[in-house]
Amino acid sequence: MPVSQGSAKIVYGALRAAGVRLVAALPESWLTPVIALAGADPDVTLVEVAKEEEAVGVAMGAHLAGARAAVLMQNHGLLASVNGIVSGAMLYRIPLLLVVSDRGHLGETDPWQTEGGKATRPLLDALGIVWDELEDTEEVEDRVADAVVLAESSLAPVALLLTRRLMCPESQVSPRGDGP
Amino acid sequence: MRRLECLAAVHADLAGAAVVTNMGAVAAELHSLGHRETFFYLQHAMGLASSVGLGVALAQPDRKVVILDGDGSVLMNLGTLATLARHGPPNLSHVVFDNGVFLSSGGTPTPTADGVDLTAVARGTGIDSARTVATPDGFAAAVREDMAAGRFTFLLAKVEAVGPASFHMDLHLLENRFAFARALSAQPAR
Numbered sequence: 030m031p032v033s034q035g036s037a038k039i040v041y042g043a044l045r046a047a048g049v050r051l052v053a054a055l056p057e058s059w060l061t062p063v064i065a066l067a068g069a070d071p072d073v074t075l076v077e078v079a080k081e082e083e084a085v086g087v088a089m090g091a092h093l094a095g096a097r098a099a100v101l102m103q104n105h106g107l108l109a110s111v112n113g114i115v116s117g118a119m120l121y122r123i124p125l126l127l128v129v130s131d132r133g134h135l136g137e138t139d140p141w142q143t144e145g146g147k148a149t150r151p152l153l154d155a156l157g158i159v160w161d162e163l164e165d166t167e168e169v170e171d172r173v174a175d176a177v178v179l180a181e182s183s184l185a186p187v188a189l190l191l192t193r194r195l196m197c198p199e200s201q202v203s204p205r206g207d208g209p
Numbered sequence: 210m211r212r213l214e215c216l217a218a219v220h221a222d223l224a225g226a227a228v229v230t231n232m233g234a235v236a237a238e239l240h241s242l243g244h245r246e247t248f249f250y251l252q253h254a255m256g257l258a259s260s261v262g263l264g265v266a267l268a269q270p271d272r273k274v275v276i277l278d279g280d281g282s283v284l285m286n287l288g289t290l291a292t293l294a295r296h297g298p299p300n301l302s303h304v305v306f307d308n309g310v311f312l313s314s315g316g317t318p319t320p321t322a323d324g325v326d327l328t329a330v331a332r333g334t335g336i337d338s339a340r341t342v343a344t345p346d347g348f349a350a351a352v353r354e355d356m357a358a359g360r361f362t363f364l365l366a367k368v369e370a371v372g373p374a375s376f377h378m379d380l381h382l383l384e385n386r387f388a389f390a391r392a393l394s395a396q397p398a399r
Contacts (some may be wrong), residue, residue, distance in 0.1 A: 050399060051267060074267050074399070076296050078260075079288025086257035090229070090264020093249065093390045094272075094399030098264065117254030117261075121386045 031199040037062035039166050040128070040191065041070075043173035044099050049126070050074065051091045053084035054101035059130040059196040064101060081106030089123045097177070099126045104133065104149040105142075107167035107188070114186055115156065124180035126173075126185070131162070131190040136200060153188055160188040163195050210343055212306045212368045213238045218349035223248075226273040227393060229262035231255070231282040232373035233313035239277065241373060244380060246392035250392065252382050256286030257296055259284075259303060263293060263338075266301035268398045273300050273356050280307040280321045287330070290363075294334035297361030303331075304352060305363070308370040316370060331363040341361040 041100050044052070045100065052067040053076040067075040074096075078084045081102040088098035102110070107129050116124045132139070133146015155159045159179060163169050173189065181185040193200060212234060215379035220242045228248045230236045236250035249265075251258045262276035283289065283305055293303055309322035321327060338358070342348045348366050355362035 030354070053264070076263065076267065076292065079291050080286075081258065083260040083286060083292055086260025087255065087264040087267075090266075091268040091398075092264075093261070094227070094265040094268035094385070094393050095390070096264075096268035098268075111259075113254050113257050117251070117257055120253055120382070122383060130312055158253035165310070192395070 031197045032059050032062060033196060033198055034062055034165060036195050036198070037066065039169050040163065041066040041121040043170040044128070045073070046170055047174045047177045048097045049099045050096045051076065051088070051098040052101060053078060053087040053098060053104075055081050055084065055106055057103035057106070057130050058131075059132075059191060060101050060103065080109060082110040082113040085110050085117055085125065088125055089117055089121070091145055092123050096116070101128045103130045104190075105145045107150065108145055108148065111152070111156070112160075118186050119156070126177055126180055127186055127188040129188055129190050130196065131192050134193060136193045142180075149190070157162055158186050158188050159183075160189045160190060164192045164194050166195065169195070210345055210348070210366065210368050211371055212308070212366070213366065213373075214345040215306070215348045218240055218345045219264070219352045222349070223275060226251055226275050226356070227265050227269070228275050228277060229265060230256050230277040231258040231279050233279065233376060235277050235279055237373045237376045237378055240378045240380065246388045249389040250378070250385055256289070257283050258282060259286065259289040259293060262301065262303070263297060265393070266298050267296070269393060269396055270298055270300055270399055272393070272396055274302070275352075275356065276301070276303045278303065278305045280305060280309065280327060281311045281319050283327055284319060284321075286370050290331050291335050293361060293363070294331070294336055299360050302352070302355040302362045302364065305365045306368050307365050308368050310370045312370055312372045313376060328363070328365045331365075336363045337362065339365070341365045341367060343367045
């Protein structure tokens with residue numbers, strides 16, 4: 030498993046630096062080390078959901094009650110969460126920080142990830158959700174902070190795609206399976 | 210037993226609590242009994258009222274939070290019962306009105322009409338105190354007990370498939386959303 034623990038720490042550190050106090054998540058192999066950091070952090074509430082759309086609801090509630098939240102899910106979880114995002118967060122003008130692992134994009138070796146990979150960016154565009162990529166470790170903290178600022182000023186979801194280049198830098202050199 | 214009777218029996222008890230409802234009859238009936246700014250009616254995103262309530266309760270551990278849900282909504286997000294069992298904090302009560310139909314869309318039966326027992330499901334997730342009530346007095350007593358229990362609770366009320374004459378509420382959902390957040394901001398979030 031070529032997931033970079035260092036990148037996971039940088040991503041989690043950026044969430045904390047941006048003031049995230051609640052993390053709602055469903056595991057995925059790139060996200061597992063990030064979620065583990067949330068679970069070990071006594072100052073953060075981690076909610077491990079059974080399906081990703083629940084995480085959208087949990088983050089909505091946290092925002093209404095004054096706590097900054099992040100939703101961690103795979104891009105296929107984003108696909109599974111569309112109604113919650115549209116008819117929950119967008120309808121009610123609730124900011125969401127969506128941290129989405131970008132499976133099925135360049136360098137993907139698992140065939141089952143590829144259809145969702147093709148749909149991810151067009152879906153975000155169709156929903157009018159501003160998104161950006163997290164690619165270089167040096168830019169992660171600022172970009173996460175900027176995403177939170179935009180989500181809260183626009184009262185809308187903002188998505189950050191965790192790219193393969195960030196999370197699995199080794200696989201750029203030597204492609205191999207990442208697991209589900 | 211009618212849902213409206215149940216809600217009337219606990220309306221005073223809900224003062225000060227944050228209440229998150231699902232859409233349709235629960236929202237309209239609670240609103241008709243007297244809106245409070247600590248009531249949030251999730252008018253869409255069916256199934257997520259319980260998830261929203263969980264987020265509210267985790268963010269404000271010092272405030273009682275009550276989810277008023279329906280059988281159709283719970284069935285649409287059945288995994289929520291497992292999530293609530295695992296993460297539901299002591300200040301959170303989940304109350305489900307089970308009328309056995311999708312009332313607001315015309316009354317098509319839900320699986321609970323054929324015997325699916327959501328209380329049994331909740332017990333199966335580890336909520337030993339999960340129970341079903343069928344009288345307004347029993348409902349009010351159970352809600353009071355649950356709100357004072359000091360642990361996450363699940364309660365199911367078997368109610369008639371009867372709703373309000375209209376689901377219209379003289380409260381725009383954004384007005385409700387902003388006033389709710391403002392009302393909750395009186396207490397610090399964790």
